[in-house]
Amino acid sequence: MSPVRSAAASSAAVICTWAPGTPSRKRCLRDGVELLVAELVTNAITASQITNWIPSVRLWMLSDKTQVLILVWDASPEPPVRKDHDAEAESGRGLLLVEAFSEQWDWYVPQQMKGKVVWCLTPEESR
Numbered sequence: 039m040s041p042v043r044s045a046a047a048s049s050a051a052v053i054c055t056w057a058p059g060t061p062s063r064k065r066c067l068r069d070g071v072e073l074l075v076a077e078l079v080t081n082a083i084t085a086s087q088i089t090n091w092i093p094s095v096r097l098w099m100l101s102d103k104t105q106v107l108i109l110v111w112d113a114s115p116e117p118p119v120r121k122d123h124d125a126e127a128e129s130g131r132g133l134l135l136v137e138a139f140s141e142q143w144d145w146y147v148p149q150q151m152k153g154k155v156v157w158c159l160t161p162e163e164s165r
Contacts, residue, residue, distance in 0.1 A: 041083065045097055046076040049108075056101050067160065070139050071099070071106050074158055077132040081156065082112035089113045105141070109157040111148070118145050118156050 039047070053068040075097065082095040096111040120133040136143050136158050143158035 042076050042079050045079045046072045049075040058103050074108050077135050078110040081132045082110045085114035086112045104162050106160045109155050111155045113153040
């Protein structure tokens with residue numbers, strides 16, 4: 039299993055234990071988190087590959103049982119760039135999807151380590 043698929047599947051399993059509510063609400067939240075994690079981890083792996091470090095990423099998820107905060111660290115100090123995509127392009131839509139499926143997203147440089155953290159917050163209700 040690829041690292042991206044593994045991270046997405048693990049996050050989906052966690053959501054199944056965290057999420058309150060009806061099965062359809064859990065499924066909706068799980069699917070959204072799975073997509074967001076896959077996009078953020080994909081972007082982080084891509085960004086880390088341009089550094090001299092071994093490409094690695096870190097994933098955290100925090101929840102108050104109504105929303106999930108997803109944070110992904112990578113070794114690159116370069117800010118994430120949201121690209122306008124070509125309709126024929128096979129890649130480059132990651133942050134557009136994050137923007138569309140999250141309530142909010144942003145990034146910051148952690149004080150005690152190199153690289154950056156890109157984060158997003160799931161909406162309280164499904165979109």
